Amino acid sequence: MLNWQEIDTVLLDMDGTLLDLHYDNQLWNHIVPQAYADHQQISLPQAKQIMAQKYQDVADSMHWYCYDFWTQALELDIYQLQHQVADKINWRQDAQLFLKQLIKANKARHILTNAHPEGVRLKNEYTGLVAFFDSCISTHEYGQPKEEQQLWHQVQQRIGFDPARTLFIDDNELILDAAKTFGIKHLIAIDLPDSQLGQKTFHRHQAISHFSEIMPK
Numbered sequence: 001m002l003n004w005q006e007i008d009t010v011l012l013d014m015d016g017t018l019l020d021l022h023y024d025n026q027l028w029n030h031i032v033p034q035a036y037a038d039h040q041q042i043s044l045p046q047a048k049q050i051m052a053q054k055y056q057d058v059a060d061s062m063h064w065y066c067y068d069f070w071t072q073a074l075e076l077d078i079y080q081l082q083h084q085v086a087d088k089i090n091w092r093q094d095a096q097l098f099l100k101q102l103i104k105a106n107k108a109r110h111i112l113t114n115a116h117p118e119g120v121r122l123k124n125e126y127t128g129l130v131a132f133f134d135s136c137i138s139t140h141e142y143g144q145p146k147e148e149q150q151l152w153h154q155v156q157q158r159i160g161f162d163p164a165r166t167l168f169i170d171d172n173e174l175i176l177d178a179a180k181t182f183g184i185k186h187l188i189a190i191d192l193p194d195s196q197l198g199q200k201t202f203h204r205h206q207a208i209s210h211f212s213e214i215m216p217k
Contacts, residue, residue: 001206002167004216007186009161010102011179013146014113014120016171016193018095018129023088025194028055031084035076060147060174066140067116079118089126092195098211099132105216110159111136112168114145114175135159146175152182176205188214 015024029048037047054073055064063069067078102109110133113120117138124130137155144151156163163183170176171193180187189207191199199209208214 001208002186002188002214002216004105004107006165007107007167008165009108009110009159009167011110011112011161011166011168011184012133013170013172013175013190014111014115014123014129016092017169017190018092018099018111019123019127020088020090020092020195021171021193022196023085023090023123025197026085026088027082031081032070032074032076032078035081036074039074039076060145062114062140062143062145065114065116065145067118082119082122086122086126089123090195091127091129092190092193092211094211094215096132098215101216103132107216108159108161109133110161112139112146112155113137114139116140146170146172147178149178149182152178156182171200173202173205176202180205 012018015021033047033051034044036051037044040047058064070076071078099109111130115138117140120136120138130136137158139145139151142151142154144154164185166184167186167188168176168179168184169188169190170179171190173189176187176189187205189202189205191202191207192209193200
């Protein structure tokens with residue numbers, strides 16, 4: 001599936017790629033709607049319907065990923081709510097082994113995530129994932145998500161990767177599309193980002209369920 005001789009740099013998404021997306025789905029689909037229902041004094045089904053529309057309104061934008069935006073928009077303290085299900089923050093199966101193999105193979109490794117820096121901090125506190133990487137980049141530093149081409153130019157200037165010799169792994173097809181447009185040659189989708197849900201379908205990118213499928217020798 002991959003010729004590792006053609007790859008120098010590996011860029012990895014965090015949520016759903018390195019870490020089990022179950023935590024994020026629990027936070028945003030259950031904890032936040034329940035808190036919103038309590039705050040607005042409405043039923044949970046009503047709250048979930050309103051939240052679904054609010055999420056849709058800002059999908060694929062920087063607001064979607066921003067704790068500050070949601071704290072203000074919902075009048076809820078997202079910084080505190082994230083702790084309620086923190087026990088569900090876990091590595092995806094064989095992600096750590098994959099990273100150890102990348103280190104042995106002397107590949108440059110960088111996290112590239114749309115997650116809010118506070119979310120990154122909490123997840124690192126529970127997993128220690130940042131220690132496996134040369135850098136950890138939250139797109140909030142640039143005010144542009146991975147869906148935007150300008151972000152890719154800024155990240156390239158920062159870490160100096162060659163798109164033709166770079167592998168990017170993510171669980172979002174639109175983001176993989178953006179990486180392809182920028183010129184990233186090697187692209188892999190994660191089709192099992194949440195261990196508690198079924199496989200996702202990808203139409204334009206090669207997908208794997210586990211890193212064992214692409215493990216460097």
